[in-house]
Amino acid sequence: MSWTSILADIIGATILFAVPLLLVALGGMFSERSGVINIALEGIMIVGALCSCLTLVGLDKSGFGASHPQLGMFIAILVAAASGAVFSLLLAFASINLRADQTIGGTALNMLAPAFAIVLTWAVQGQGQTTILIPTWTRITQENFGIEKADTFFQNLIFKSFYLTTIVAVILFICAYVLMYKTRFGLRLRSCGEHPQAADSVGINVFKMRYAGVIISGCLGGIGGLAFTVAAGSGFQSSVAGYGFLALAVMIFGNWKPFTILGASLFFALFKIIGSYSDSIPFLPSFESVNSSEYIYLMLPYVVTMIVLILTSKKSRAPKAEGIPYDKGTR
Amino acid sequence: MKNYFKSKGFITVLASVISIVVGLLIGFILLIVFNPAYAVGGLGSIISKGFSSSDKFAKVLYQAAPLIMTGLSVGFAFKTGLFNIGATGQYTVGAFMALVFGIQFQMPWWVCLIAAMIGGAIWGFIPGICKALFNVNEVITSIMFNWLGLFMVNLLLNNMPVMLADHWGASNKDRTAALASANPSAIIPKLGLNELLHSNYMNISIFIAIIIAVVIYIILEKRTFGYELKACGFNKDASIYAGINAKRNIVLSMVISGALAGIGGGIYYLSGTAQYTIVKSLLAMGFNGIPVALLGASSPIGIIFAALFISYIQVGGEALQPEYAKEIIDIIIAVIIYLSAFSLLVKNILGKFIKTDTSNVNAEDKAVTPPEPVPAKPAEVAPTEEKGGNE
Incomplete structure (x- = not known):
């Protein structure tokens, strides 16, 4: 392999794994800046991935998917967003209306989602069939654009590891930034996470804003679940391998701000990918005397993140009112 | 009062x-x-399977012991205002330490348990010190340390040939040696309980777990130290004002929490019936400590019952297969x-x-x-x- 194609592979794979982290961490940002700790991101991802993968299989069987591949993928993305949003309502109801402990509610949902996914997968696919395979037409191929296959940098980059979710993620990232910082809604949402009493006193409906925050996080989390499943490549197995929790870490690492979250997710994904390409990158040590040296590279992103977190911890600042149920009586 | x-x-x-x-x-x-055809029978087996035979009952107790420990770990941290989501990493490191002392160093079981405790404590100490000194959120650090613990243990095990089953006559390389062939003295004593309940699963680990739960209860409810820890959990600023060293307490709380999860890992893998398998996914036992702690309302005594209950219906759930x-x-x-x-x-x-x-x-x-x-x-x-x- 030439070095350009390796470089294209590494960049492509980094983006591929950064996309779910970015989407889910942005989702967490909306929820937490409205004042609700969303530890249920892992569960939301699983539900989004489950529903969208079932949709993809359904579209595949009906023949619609093969004839309109990217439209089919778009429908799956919408389903992922909708199912994630519906699932997140459970968190919103418990933590906003009933003022329950947000960590407890989130933990319950994290437990519910994989169990529900396994039970439903069994029910749909038959006993013991725990993997939902993703149809191959979900990939973006050269034929979609009517161009010929060639071994160029950009073709390697785009057609190996880009999906419709990648493009959607870019659009959603821009939307998220604009929504959070350039609209009245964003300002109100943030105020509910900082000082809900003050927000309420100027006529902002704190309950509505927090519901909006959680539902947006549900949409983004659901799409993130689908994005993770296409990135993982082996089909949906009722799990997102802890990416929801990682996204939580990326969100804190990214200081609850969109651009730093983008940086954090790319950073984390890059260090994750370096490990799997360590054989093809000449200047990396290969630890020949050590058995299973892949674990050293698997540990790398976590170690680096820890170091960065310790170095930047003085600047870290969580939304002030997150985790505290809003009680009108405290105004 | x-x-x-x-x-x-x-x-x-x-x-x-x-x-x-x-x-x-x-x-x-x-x-x-x-x-629908199996629904009534299914519910019946969830509710009654754990008591259907002495073997099943022994399995309930066998699984409950590590659950009590991880539940205590999460619950203890909750009481002191911290969310220790890293119990599974501390559990893994504890299990590793116990097995290293058991297989590599051929130590008796109680030394292995102490080693497990120390291993878990170290894995709790790092998130604690990061929180206390650098104000890094303990949730993110413990998530990181779950994975770091898992990968480190797998890396080390792959480079310690004596630890693996194939060094002791078995054929598989992907798991640690069975204690029965490697070092029977590292197996937690059964004191005849296995014959009483006609089950290999039974040993004294459930009593160890309950005694530790009672000790934790006494520390939290009857000692100044526990009061200080809880005060930090309720209101950090007020406790600092009252002269309590909040930073020291955060670290200590995470160390104790980690030690508890570590003992849980030790208890489970020193039972003689479990072998640590090298896989790339986190162990569920550590995460199950969170529901146990929540169900037991973080109280050590409540956690004993919560762990017994969850273990009980899990044994019932295994009987649901293959219909569900x-x-x-x-x-x-x-x-x-x-x-x-x-x-x-x-x-x-x-x-x-x-x-x-x-x-x-x-x-x-x-x-x-x-x-x-x-x-x-x-x-x-x-x-x-x-x-x-x-x-």
């Missing part, structure tokens, strides 16, 4: 029982939806925890109701000390919850 505390305990138990009943009901509905996926049990547990989140609200309402009740009685007649029946109740209710499963 004592009466108030006990009646609060009673309300907590009552709220938990209500959530358990609703959880089981929803589980039953799921059974009907997915396979055993994960239906996880759905039931999830529903119970979701409802127990509400129950904080219910508890407040109930609490107000019962509080005014007892205070009225007190006001009417102080000499008779009428609230006696109330404190007696929690002791009654807790066993019936277990007996309820007996039928």
Whole structure:
């Protein structure tokens, strides 16, 4: 392999794994800046991935998917967003209306989602069939654009590891930034996470804003679940391998701000990918005397993140009112 | 004061029982939806399987012991205002340390358990020190350390040929050696309990776990040290103002929490029936400590019962296969925890109701000390919850 194609592979794979982290961490940002700790991101991802993968299989069987591949993928993305949003309502109801402990509610949902996914997968696919395979037409191929296959940098980059979710993620990232910082809604949402009493006193409906925050996080989390499943490549197995929790870490690492979250997710994904390409990158040590040296590279992103977190911890600042149920009586 | 505390305990138990009943009901509905023909039998096996034979009962106790430990780990941190989501990493490192001392160094079981405790404590210490000194959120650090612990243990095991099963005559390389062939003295003693219950699973680990739970209860409720830890959890600024060293307490709390999870890992893998398998996914036992702690309302005594209950219905759930996926049990547990989140609200309402009740009685007649029946109740209710499963 030439070095350009390796470089294209590494960049492509980094983006591929950064996309779910970015989407889910942005989702967490909306929820937490409205004042609700969303530890249920892992569960939301699983539900989004489950529903969208079932949709993809359904579209595949009906023949619609093969004839309109990217439209089919778009429908799956919408389903992922909708199912994630519906699932997140459970968190919103418990933590906003009933003022329950947000960590407890989130933990319950994290437990519910994989169990529900396994039970439903069994029910749909038959006993013991725990993997939902993703149809191959979900990939973006050269034929979609009517161009010929060639071994160029950009073709390697785009057609190996880009999906419709990648493009959607870019659009959603821009939307998220604009929504959070350039609209009245964003300002109100943030105020509910900082000082809900003050927000309420100027006529902002704190309950509505927090519901909006959680539902947006549900949409983004659901799409993130689908994005993770296409990135993982082996089909949906009722799990997102802890990416929801990682996204939580990326969100804190990214200081609850969109651009730093983008940086954090790319950073984390890059260090994750370096490990799997360590054989093809000449200047990396290969630890020949050590058995299973892949674990050293698997540990790398976590170690680096820890170091960065310790170095930047003085600047870290969580939304002030997150985790505290809003009680009108405290105004 | 004592009466108030006990009646609060009673309300907590009552709220938990209500959530358990609703959880089981929803589980039953799921059974009907997915396979109506077996639904009644399925519910029956969830409720009664754990007591159906002495072997199953032994399995309940066998799984409950590490669950109590990880539950205590999460619960202890909760009490002191920290969310230790890293119990699974501490559990893994604890298990590793126990096995290294058992297989590599050929130590007796109690040395291995102490090693497990130290391993877990170290894995709790790092997130604690990061929180105390650098104010890094302990949730993110412990998530990182879950994966770091898992990968480090796998890396080390792959480079310690003596640890693996194939060095001791077995054929597989992907797991640690069976203690029975590598070092029988590292197996936790059974004291004849295995013959009493006719089960290989039975050993004294459940008693070790219960004794530790009682010790933790005494530390938290009867000692100044525990009071200081809880004070930091309630209000850090107020406790600093009162002269408590909050930073030291954060670190200590995470160290103790990690040590508890580490012992859990040791207990499970020193039973002689479990071998650590090298896989790239986190161990569920550590995460299951979170629901146990929540269901037990973070109280050490509540955690004992919560762990027994969850282990009990998990044994029942395994009997659901192949008609149903055993994960239906996880759905039931999830529903119970979701409802127990509400129950904080219910508890407040109930609490107000019962509080005014007892205070009225007190006001009417102080000499008779009428609230006696109330404190007696929690002791009654807790066993019936277990007996309820007996039928």
